[in-house]
Amino acid sequence: MSGASREVEGELLRIGELAARTSATPRMLRHYENEGLIAAERSSTGQRLFDRSVVEQVRSIRRLLGAGLPLEAIRELLDCIHDTDRLEPCAVPLLADHLRVYDGRIAELTTTRDALQGLIDASSR
Numbered sequence: 001m002s003g004a005s006r007e008v009e010g011e012l013l014r015i016g017e018l019a020a021r022t023s024a025t026p027r028m029l030r031h032y033e034n035e036g037l038i039a040a041e042r043s044s045t046g047q048r049l050f051d052r053s054v055v056e057q058v059r060s061i062r063r064l065l066g067a068g069l070p071l072e073a074i075r076e077l078l079d080c081i082h083d084t085d086r087l088e089p090c091a092v093p094l095l096a097d098h099l100r101v102y103d104g105r106i107a108e109l110t111t112t113r114d115a116l117q118g119l120i121d122a123s124s125r
Contacts, residue, residue, distance in 0.1 A: 012041065012049040022058040029058065035071050037061055037078065057081070069098060 015026045024032075032038045033048070038057055040048040060081045064074045073094055080091035087095075 013052060015048045018050045018054060021055050024058055024062060032061060037075060068102065073098060
């Protein structure tokens, strides 16, 4: 089946339709495509056309971004995403690595905060 006939039958979404369904901006979607996170076909006029399954992919990408993961990590996890609400066990090692990094950052920030609070406390005596 050609891309044009699939578009007519409603199997493919234009970028604006995908954006509306995922709360992502068209600019974000173009960025995800450029980063290799999602794929698009092109219409005869060059418009991006996305398979409906990309809706769930984008929702998963946004959820992972919201959890603080960089695009490089998300790219590594693509094969572990089969359900928007759940990652496969293959994601756990990478997620655990990132959790350790964030725990380290939190510890450093806590130390810095405590030092600043000590300076404030000392200056008000």
